Amino acid sequence: MIPSSFAxxxxxxxxxxxxxxxxxxxxxxxxxGGQSLIPLLKLRLASPAxxxxxxxxxxxxxxxxxxxxxxxxxxxxxxRLLGDEAITEQWSLVxxxxxxxxxxxxxxxxxxxxxxxxxxxxxxxxxxxxxxxxVIHVQxxxxxxxxxxxxxxxxxxxxxxxxDELLTHVELAKPLPGTVTAYVKIDHPASGYAVAAAxxxxxIDASGTCRAARVAFTGVATTPLRSAAAExxxxxxxxxxxxxQRAVDHAADGINVIGDGYAPVDYRRHLxxxxxxxxxxxxxxxxxxxxxxxxxxxx
Ligand SMILES: Cc1cc2nc3c(=O)[nH]c(=O)nc-3n(C[C@H](O)[C@H](O)[C@H](O)COP(=O)(O)OP(=O)(O)OC[C@H]3O[C@@H](n4cnc5c(N)ncnc54)[C@H](O)[C@@H]3O)c2cc1C
Numbered sequence: 001m002i003p004s005s006f007a008x009x010x011x012x013x014x015x016x017x018x019x020x021x022x023x024x025x026x027x028x029x030x031x032x033g034g035q036s037l038i039p040l041l042k043l044r045l046a047s048p049a050x051x052x053x054x055x056x057x058x059x060x061x062x063x064x065x066x067x068x069x070x071x072x073x074x075x076x077x078x079x080r081l082l083g084d085e086a087i088t089e090q091w092s093l094v095x096x097x098x099x100x101x102x103x104x105x106x107x108x109x110x111x112x113x114x115x116x117x118x119x120x121x122x123x124x125x126x127x128x129x130x131x132x133x134x135v136i137h138v139q140x141x142x143x144x145x146x147x148x149x150x151x152x153x154x155x156x157x158x159x160x161x162x163x164d165e166l167l168t169h170v171e172l173a174k175p176l177p178g179t180v181t182a183y184v185k186i187d188h189p190a191s192g193y194a195v196a197a198a199x200x201x202x203x204i205d206a207s208g209t210c211r212a213a214r215v216a217f218t219g220v221a222t223t224p225l226r227s228a229a230a231e232x233x234x235x236x237x238x239x240x241x242x243x244x245q246r247a248v249d250h251a252a253d254g255i256n257v258i259g260d261g262y263a264p265v266d267y268r269r270h271l272x273x274x275x276x277x278x279x280x281x282x283x284x285x286x287x288x289x290x291x292x293x294x295x296x297x298x299x
Contacts, residue, residue: 078107
């Protein structure tokens with residue numbers, strides 16, 4: 001189908017972009033890589049009066065590393081993030097997820113920020129952001145806000161970002177020593193999107209006790225979300241076979257699991273346990289592989 005007509009603007013500065021968004025907040029759509037927005041326009045599921053293409057805002061395409069964090073610009077493409085060795089060596093789940101996200105064409109155009117703002121309930125980066133406790137930064141003419149990933153995804157394709165706000169960058173703190181991570185996805189054979197996927201981050205001390213656990217899912221509910229039950233099972237425990245099984249058994253507790261023709265609720269609930277167990281084991285396999293007990297690169 002052909003999109004309904006719209007005005008197009010490609011501002012060269014963040015200031016101009018924010019001013020355009022402030023002018024027509026209800027009737028304007030930001031376009032980053034266009035990999036989700038353009039199909040929506042073509043299907044007329046979105047019919048904005050104005051499309052603000054932010055691809056000329058080069059500063060939003062940078063990754064900056066500080067001693068304590070990575071600052072990932074909203075326009076960093078999936079491929080660029082996947083190619084960042086400093087990030088993928090410290091956060092292996094970024095590599096796991098990036099390698100399985102869509103295809104090379106989409107990875108070359110689609111952006112990290114666009115994926116988070118789009119808030120697809122089956123998107124891969126949202127689960128990574130949740131598992132890594134990322135902080136999402138947005139800006140408008142009214143000022144700047146930072147939102148923990150855990151509060152960002154509010155409903156189906158809906159994030160805590162107002163019509164006049166632009167997602168500018170995402171802050172990913174460097175993992176604490178002893179942290180291992182992994183992402184495991186069971187994808188739909190036709191679309192490649194997650195039927196169920198888990199992102200896991202475990203911080204394990206020298207005695208083998210798990211001090212902090214994040215277990216996040218995508219593809220299983222109306223939003224990407226964390227499993228409080230699985231995290232509570234893991235935290236304070238030694239991660240042995242029995243603990244993993246308990247996390248698997250309780251991973252779906254409290255989650256309003258969705259079903260469809262391909263994966264009815266009971267099957268998807270089962271898959272939540274499967275991806276939880278696989279992700280925990282994949283993360284544990286990465287323990288003790290580097291001198292400082294951080295992760296080794298994904299193999
Ligand atoms: C064939 C195909 C397969 C795919 N498979 C997968 C997959 O397996 N896993 C997966 O996770 N994704 C998949 N995707 C989606 C892809 O990852 C998109 O790139 C991503 O969802 C959106 O990023 P984008 O930069 O293209 O955003 P756009 O399409 O430009 O925008 C998407 C939405 O986010 C808003 N937006 C974008 N950037 C900003 C910003 N900085 N501030 C505020 N709002 C913003 C837009 O207004 C729009 O509503 C697939 C896409 C295609 C076409």
